[in-house]
Amino acid sequence: MTLKNKFLIPLVLFFILVGFLALGLNRDPHEIPSPLVNKPAPAFELPTLNDDKLFSPTDYKGKVWLLNVWATWCVSCRQEHPVLIALTQQHHIPVVGLSYKEIQPQETQLNQLPADQKLQLARQRSQLFLNQLGNPYVLSVMDMDGRVGIQYGVYGVPETYVIDQQGVIRYKHVGPVTPELIDKKLLPLLRQLEKT
């Protein structure tokens, strides 16, 4: 490098640094890319909100559907609820709910109840929530101990998964579903998946 433009070196370094910082500032550290995208959705069998008949993701083979992780104690879920309802009303897309740890560990007294009573209680609470705010779900399964949640890599409720006809997870979103996300990401992806 000639002596003439030597003064540019710190300037260039500065802009590289600014670039990195800008990138860091605009990324949400809570959004961790899921390794499950483009992998088969983990299998499970869980009782639903309405009855003890077990639901398994293989029941929905051949369909494009959403799996939405929710709970009545989850504040962001309330925020996303009307968005989900609008989505299901405007587009024929089945949304399956996964009720994640409805009875929380800090509810110590309730946790001493036998499992079937806990399940009944969780169902009552969830049903009440859906009666009050509307029900976007075709069905909702009860993941009482959060084990299925771990299989799906759930770390912050609400979370939403797009699963295709072959039962492969095609997209994962952490946090409440927003109208922008639906328009910009979900609908184009769903249309593309439904064509195949």
Added chain:
Amino acid sequence: MKRIIGAFVFILIFANTLYAREAQPYAEDPVVEARLLVLADELRCLVCQNESLASSRAELAEDLRREVRNLIRQGKTDAQIKFFLVERYGDFVLYRPEVKPITWILWFGPFLLLLIAVWSLWRYLCMRSDALLQHQQAKIEPLENSITPKD
């Protein structure tokens, strides 16, 4: 009367000890717990991202510790347990990510930077000594010329 009061106070003071029990062991299986601690120290909690799975009090950390405990009891190796978590939560859960093409820059980047820094320092020093030499040469030459005897 004094005696009765004395006895009463005595009873009051030691009444607590009636409820005292021997300290419960922290976990049912200390061997499992010891392995869990070592493992969980290497794993990141996804909720409080700057805490390890061992130290986090987040609910998810609690659940994941339970899962890891189960895997230990099933006789899984450390590598298998780590793989279980990476499969679901990604490389992010590992404090020491695996060495593979995508993490090369992370592992070797600092050394590369060091190499570049040493190389440029060396280049700079060479250039400087060259310049110094030339500078001195320029100063010495006229002197040398003046010293050389005139024929």
